[in-house]
Structures are given as C-alpha cells and as structure tokens.
Amino acid sequence: MKKLIFGVIALVMALTVCCTAFAVNEDVEGELVIYTSMYPFVIDMMNEAIQKEFPNLVPGIDGSFFFYGGTSSLITKIYGEMGDNRDQALETDMFMVAEPAFSLELKDYGYLHQFMVGDVANRLRFPYDEEGYWYPVRVCNMVLAYNPEMVDSWAAKGVNIPKSYKDFAYDPSLKGYISMSDPMTSGTAYAAVVGLLGKYGEEYLDKLGENSVMRESGSTAIAKLQSGECAAIMILEESILKYINDEAAKGNEVTNLEIIYPEDGVILVPSTVMIVAEEFSKNVNTEAAEAVADWLLSEEAQKLIMQGYMHSVLADMKEYPEHSIPTDDLIKMDMGIDWEYAYKNREEINNLWTVKVTQ
Numbered sequence: 001m002k003k004l005i006f007g008v009i010a011l012v013m014a015l016t017v018c019c020t021a022f023a024v025n026e027d028v029e030g031e032l033v034i035y036t037s038m039y040p041f042v043i044d045m046m047n048e049a050i051q052k053e054f055p056n057l058v059p060g061i062d063g064s065f066f067f068y069g070g071t072s073s074l075i076t077k078i079y080g081e082m083g084d085n086r087d088q089a090l091e092t093d094m095f096m097v098a099e100p101a102f103s104l105e106l107k108d109y110g111y112l113h114q115f116m117v118g119d120v121a122n123r124l125r126f127p128y129d130e131e132g133y134w135y136p137v138r139v140c141n142m143v144l145a146y147n148p149e150m151v152d153s154w155a156a157k158g159v160n161i162p163k164s165y166k167d168f169a170y171d172p173s174l175k176g177y178i179s180m181s182d183p184m185t186s187g188t189a190y191a192a193v194v195g196l197l198g199k200y201g202e203e204y205l206d207k208l209g210e211n212s213v214m215r216e217s218g219s220t221a222i223a224k225l226q227s228g229e230c231a232a233i234m235i236l237e238e239s240i241l242k243y244i245n246d247e248a249a250k251g252n253e254v255t256n257l258e259i260i261y262p263e264d265g266v267i268l269v270p271s272t273v274m275i276v277a278e279e280f281s282k283n284v285n286t287e288a289a290e291a292v293a294d295w296l297l298s299e300e301a302q303k304l305i306m307q308g309y310m311h312s313v314l315a316d317m318k319e320y321p322e323h324s325i326p327t328d329d330l331i332k333m334d335m336g337i338d339w340e341y342a343y344k345n346r347e348e349i350n351n352l353w354t355v356k357v358t359q
Contacts, residue, residue, distance in 0.1 A: 025053055025054045025055075025057075025291055025295075026054075026055055026056055027056075028054045028056065028057050028287070028288045028291045028292075029056045029057065029058075029288065030057065030058065030283060030285040030287075030288050031057075031058040031059075031060045031282075031283045031285065032057055032058070032059070032060055032065055032093050032094070032283060032285055032288055032289065032292065033060035033061055033065065033066075033067060033091065033092045033093050033094070033282050033283065034065050034066050034067070034092065034093065034094040034095070034096055034292075035066075035067050035069070035074050035077075035078070035092045035094070035095050035096070035097065036066050036067070036068060036074075036095070036096040036097065037068070037069060037070055037071040037074060037096070037097050037098045037187060037271075038066075038068070038096060038138070038308065039238070039242075039308065040068055041242075041308070042304070042305075042307075042308035042310075043064070043066045043068055045304050045307060045308065046065075046066070046301075046304060047059070047064050047065055047066060049300070049301065049304060050065055050292060050295070051065075053295055053300075054288070054291065054292065054295075057288055057292075060093075060282065060283060065292075067091075067092065070185050070186055070187065071097045071098040071099055071102070071186065071187020071188070071190070072183070072184060072185045072186060072187055072190060073185055074095075074097055075097070075102055075187075078090065078092075078095075082109070082111070086109050086111075088280075089279070089280050089281070089282070090111070090276055090280050090281065090282060091282050092276060092281070092282055093275065093276050093281045093282050093283050093285055093286075093288075093289050094273065094274065094275050094276065094289050094292065094293070095272075095273070095274040095276070096137065096138075096271065096272070096273050096274075096296075097187060097271065097272070098140060098186075098187030098188045098191070098269055098271045099187040099188065099190055099191040099269055099271070099339075099342065100134070100136070100269075100270060100271070100272050100339045100342075101191075101194075101339045101340075101342035101343035101346070102187075102343070103129070103133070103134040103272045103274055104339060104340060104343040105343050105346075106274060107129065107133045107134070110277065111276060111277055111280050112133040112134065112274050112275065112276065112277055113133075113274075113275040113276060113277045113278065113281075113286050113289070113290075114131060114132045114133055115132050115275060115286075115289075115290045115293065116132045117132070117135055117293075117294060117297060118294075120135070122315060123297065123314065123315060124136065124297075124313050124314065124315060125313060125314070125315040125327075125328075125331065126139065126268075126270040126313050127270065133274065134272040134273065134274045135272060135273055135293070135297065135313075136270035136271065136272050136273075136313045137271065137272065137273045137293075137296045137297060137301075137305070137313060138270075138271050138305045138308075138310040138311070138312075138313065139268055139269065139270050139271070139310055139311035139312070139313060139327070140188050140236055140237075140238060140268070140269040140271060140310055140311075141236065141237040141238070141266055141267070141268055141269070141310075141311060141324075141330060142188060142189075142191070142192045142195075142234065142235070142236060142237070142266065142267035142268075142269065143234075143235065143236070143237045143240070143259050143260060143261055143262065143266055143267075144162060144165070144168060144232055144233065144234055144235070144259070144260035144262055145222075145225060145232065145233050145235050145240050145257060145258065145259050145260060146161045146162075146225065146231065146232045146233075146258060146260055147225050147226055147228070147231075147256045147257060147258075148255065148256065148258050149255060149256045150228055150231075150256070153228065154177075154231050158173055159173045159174060159177060159231050160173050160174065161231060161232060161260075162174065162232050162260070162262075163260065163262070163263050164262045164263040164264040165196060165199075165200075165234075165262045165264050165265075165335075166200065166264055168211075168232060168234060168262075169196075169200075169204055169207035169208045169211055169213075170207050170211075171211075172210070172211065174211055174231055174232065175210070175211045175212055176211075176212045177229075177230055177231040177232070178211055178212075178213050178214065178230060178231065178232055178233065178234070179213065179214040179215070179216050179220075179221040179224060179225075179230050179233045179234070180192075180213055180214075180215065180216075180221070180233065180234035180235070181215065181216070181217065181218065181221075181234075181235070181236075182215035182216075183349075183350070183353055184350060184353065184354075187269075188236055188269050189234075190342070190349070191267065191269045191337055191342065192234065192267045192269075193205070193349065193353060194337050194338065194341065194342040194349060195267045195335045195336065195337040196267075196335075197349070197352075198335075198336070198337065198338055198341070199264065199265075199335055202352060202356070205352055205353060205356035205357055206356050208356070208357050209356045209357040209358075209359075213357065214230070215357075215358070218235050218236060218239040219239075221233040221235055222235070222239065222240070222243060222257065225256075225257065226256045226257060232260070237259060237266075237309070237321075237324060238308065238309035238310050238321070239309075240257060240258075240259050241309040241321050241322065241323050241324060242309050243257060244257065244323055245309070245322060245323065261325070261330075261333065264335065265333050265334060265335030265336075266330055266333045266334060266335065267334070267335050267337065268311075268330060268331065268334045269337070270313060271310075273293050273296055275289040275290065275293060276289075297313070297314070299314065299317070302314050302317060303319070306319060306320065306321050309321040309322075309324070311324070311327040311330065312327060
C-alpha cells in the first residue's frame with residue numbers, strides 16, 4: 001500500500017514538473033528582432049524577462065531582442081528599409097514604437113500581420129485595432145514640470161510658472177525660458193504637437209515660436225530646470241519619475257523638480273505592438289512574435305512597464321507608476337489625439353513645426 005501511495009505521489013510530482021515546464025513557452029523557437037523606442041533600462045528588464053519566459057527563442061541583435069531608437073528616428077530607418085516603392089523586406093519582426101499613427105500607416109502599406117488577442121475588449125482600457133493589426137502595450141504621459149525651489153525667484157523676474165499647456169506657449173513672460181523635445185526626432189513630442197494642434201490650432205505653434213521654445217532631450221531640460229535656465233519644460237512623466245526614484249535609491253530627496261498635470265489636459269500616448277507580415281519580416285517567425293505580443297499584455301509584463309514609469313493598458317490594473325497618479329484619473333484628463341490626422345498629415349505637421357517654431 002505504501003509503495004502504491006509513493007508511486008501516486010511520484011506520478012503527481014512528475015506531472016507537476018511537466019506542466020510547469022510547459023507553462024514556460026519552451027515550444028516558442030527561432031530568432032526574433034523588435035524595433036522599439038522604450039528607454040534602454042526598460043529594454044534591459046524586458047529582454048531578461050523574455051529570455052526567461054521563452055528560453056528557446058534567440059535574440060536577434062547582439063544578445064538582445066531589441067533594437068533601440070527614438071520613434072521618429074526608427075520611422076526614418078523603416079522607410080529606408082521599405083524602399084521607395086514600400087515593397088522591400090525589413091530588418092525586424094516586431095515594432096514597439098511610441099505613437100500609434102505609424103501603426104495606421106504600416107497597416108495601410110500591408111506591412112502588418114493580423115493576430116487576435118483573447119478577450120481584448122474587456123482586457124484593455126485603451127483603443128486597439130479591431131481587425132487585430134496592432135494593440136497598445138504601454139502608455140506614455142506628456143506633462144509639464146517646474147522647479148518648486150525657484151518659484152519666488154522667477155516671480156521676482158516677472159516670470160509665471162504655467163498651469164496649463166496654453167500658458168506654456170501663450171504667456172509671454174516665459175519667452176526664452178521653456179523647453180521640450182523635438183517632434184522631428186521624438187514620437188511622443190510629435191504626438192503632443194498633434195494633440196495641441198487639435199485643441200488650439202496652428203496658432204499654438206506660432207506662440208511656441210514666439211516664446212522661443214528650446215528643443216532638447218529630457219535630461220538636458222531637467223538639468224536646465226534645476227539650474228534655473230528654464231522656468232518650465234514639456235516632458236514625459238516617465239522621465240521625471242525615473243529621476244526622482246533614481247535619486248531616492250541613492251538616498252537623495254528631490255525637492256527641485258515637480259510635475260505639473262496641466263489644467264487643459266494631459267496627453268496620453270498609448271504605444272502599440274505590431275508584428276511584421278511574414279513576407280516582409282526578417283526571421284519569418286510570426287508564431288513566436290504572436291506569443292511575445294500576447295505575453296506583453298500579461299500582468300507580469302505590464303508590471304515591468306510600470307517599473308519603467310509608464311502606465312499599464314490593462315483594464316483591471318489598479319497599480320500605477322510610483323509617484324504618479326492613478327491611470328484611470330489620467331484617462332479622464334486626457335486631451336486626446338486624432339491619430340488618423342497624425343498619420344495622414346505627418347509631412348504637413350512637420351513643415352508647420354519647422355516654419356513656425358524652428359525658423
């Protein structure tokens with residue numbers, strides 16, 4: 001009898017081990033490349049997690065699954081790979097770029113693979129392609145920021161700290177004291193410009209130009225805010241949150257940097273995942289790409305997204321990045337972006353920016 005009991009226990013343990021092994025996606029094989037605009041420290045976390053989840057999947061870029069670049073830079077790279085007739089194969093199998101307008105464009109070109117995600121209508125709280133060509137996987141949030149320690153100093157100079165995006169561009173006291181990323185190289189900055197054009201029209205760009213807005217990286221803008229060279233900056237929330245948390249990890253409390261959630265709305269950018277159609281993909285591995293895309297919408301992957309100080313797309317996710325505010329509250333504040341307009345008028349918008357702001 002004891003032998004029978006031990007035999008049953010051994011069988012149960014063997015089945016448990018077997019099921020555990022199959023729970024990890026060991027059957028997902030081949031090579032995979034993903035073009036992404038996620039920050040490198042997030043890429044490192046994601047890369048490690050994917051290698052653990054898919055042990056037989058081979059990273060296609062020098063030991064990594066990811067090739068990094070700013071969204072606008074990646075779009076330029078992809079255009080080059082597509083060729084003048086938009087009919088050549090690419091050097092990637094998946095995309096995770098910042099602004100959804102490019103998803104619409106690639107779908108129109110026939111470059112995307114269709115794949116369905118289970119229970120997607122209940123699973124996601126942000127829009128997705130109902131035909132299954134793209135899904136949001138991370139949410140970037142464009143905000144304003146200022147230095148609380150210098151409010152009095154700026155006031156003594158007659159400079160007002162803006163409470164809204166309108167103040168940021170329209171208040172002449174801020175002339176020469178504001179900074180933002182360049183939409184010609186940053187996808188989220190491009191998205192912000194489109195949102196602001198939708199709310200205020202072309203005059204908004206006129207006012208940015210009149211206020212001599214500086215075009216700089218997030219790190220440079222933060223440094224200028226802290227040094228007193230800038231009174232306010234337009235920046236991704238994740239950049240501010242990362243700085244605050246990095247300093248906290250060193251034992252430093254940040255008192256000279258704070259987020260402004262603009263009164264006229266935040267600008268949410270639900271960044272998408274896309275799979276390249278087989279005839280155009282580098283490794284012809286859509287089955288593996290589907291498995292990875294589905295995993296990106298798992299609770300495990302979404303928690304990594306939040307560790308990267310971005311917001312989750314999952315409808316039932318109550319957590320949000322440290323020092324931020326609840327994602328559902330941000331959704332209520334969202335200014336909104338016409339992604340079809342952003343796609344169809346990319347060249348016109350870029351020209352408007354160049355003429356009205358940079359010249």
